[in-house]
Amino acid sequence: MIVILGTGGTIAGTAKTASDGVGYTAAQLRVEDLLAAVPALAGHKLEAQQVAQLDSKDMDFATWQRLAVAVQQQLDRPEVSGVVITHGTDTLEETAYFLHRVLAPAKPVVLTAAMRPATALAPDGPQNLFDAVQVAGTPGARGVVVAFAGRVHDAVQVRKTHSYRVDTFESVDGAVVARVEEGSVRTVGRWPAGEALGLAHIAAPTDRWPRVEIVMNHAGANGAVVRALRASGIDGLVAAGTGNGTLSVALDTALREAEAGGVRVVRSTRCDAGPVMDLPGLLPSAGALSPVKARIELILALLAEA
Template sequence: MDIHDAKAKRVVILGTGGTIAGTAADPGDNVGYQAAQLGVAQLVAAVPALAAVALECEQVAQLDSKDMDFATWKLLAQRVAAQLAREDVAGLVITHGTDTLEETAYFLQRVLAPKKPVVLTAAMRPATALQTDGPQNLLDAVAVAQDAQATGVLLVFAGVIHAAEQVRKAHSYRVDAFVSSDGARLGLVEEGLLRWVAGLGPARPGLGLEILAQAVEDWPRVEILFNHVAADGRLVRALLAQAGGDRPAGLVVAGTGNGSLSQKLEAALREAQAQGVRVLRSTRCDAGPVTASGEALPSAGALSPVKARVELILQLLSEARA
């Protein structure tokens, strides 16, 4: 749909900071900038085409996404749910930093599984750059948030629409930094027009805001480990030796290939499992699922290690309320 034909569809833009809101003293500096310097209303004002759209802005947080935390996640989920409950709101856009965007997207999808679109977007270059990418990404995100076919938590970046479950940041500096595993992109935004190339699979039910009721400082600790040459399990045992609340409740292991583990690392993880620590097995590969097997440690499926960690935290929170 053309963004200029959508004046009646209200979009709420929630700001959380990130590079898209960053500034640098030198317009030619795309590295030495300060993230999260501009408010979300300033970002909107810098895109003249958005003046034709019914918009509201809300600043939920103002941080560099490398510093994203559970408290901000909880607040963001609450604000997203509150805005989606409004009948006059067609969808939401969330401006975010790129570093942990994929984790936030998956968290929101698993907790809320929204029927209306919740579109995250970001930038690889600060707002003061000579060729900043933020304004176009924001304009495209608003177009997707108004589209009748859009649903669930999505990422719109560099003209591509991704689903929350499989999107990953795959490049450290290019403006097309995000990819979807196995090429599973959903669509494209071309000069304000959406072209859907794939459909979303059936969404799992959201776990619900009530699982976030526990104080964030008491959320379960889940750590990520990697399999690699000479992985011997000492890190696992060091974590198990920690006392009280410092001991992790869960471990995600990024295995090699199809989630394979060295014998010593697997033995240590099975010790952890026997002591009540939950274990999920992911892969350090960029794409492809970990095949489940009755004899192997539990599989995280097609989730990346960081998303498997989010999933395990949410599972533990849900079980704690059961």
């Protein structure tokens, strides 16, 4: 048995005309509608549940909390071999990383999505959903992964890298887990594993979760945004630095002032790939995490300290 959890997104979006691939409204169809559009899944033992119905640009902590609980409930059922989550592409990498850190499941949890709405001339959602089900049913599969455009990505590595192409997701250091070819899953890397933080870690009401924001280094970065955020009352900051997490003198000064005032600060990079080295005398590194994933990691760390 594979359970499909729907959260909305472009995969469930509709437009007024089939030729409109960008002027659509996301999250219009329910997960049962998505399954009905894939006749090849008719012979599979599936269950469907609508957990949320939103455009993933509007993803929030409350939905993450509810989704994590729903996924764990399904994984706890002995008859369930895997879970598929339909999602929007905009924040899919964040949701995937969040679920990876909180649940680190021994069964596969497969997120999938689409770049074209369900009403498009050639929608990509049905194929991605079909592939995701194949991945969820693959013997030996485990962990949180993303099945998209024929490739399976590790939740830690995956990033959305293009605003329009249907193969938008990449494993930034090349660590693709598997490929889906005509319904067959060919493993080419390692399935993700890790130590689960557990649902108790995120049980606090979401309006009490730490507030962590992202600031970027760029030409002329003067630290004013950091000081404004401090004045508004934040708990953490992720600096998306240039190159190897480098920061302008003014931005670095403002971030160190924030750190001295009790705000947790880490450095990531605005580059598409590569780690930030943890060097003496510099602000703490986020390692190879992208700024948005470093933000999640810092939120989870601060939750543990609350």
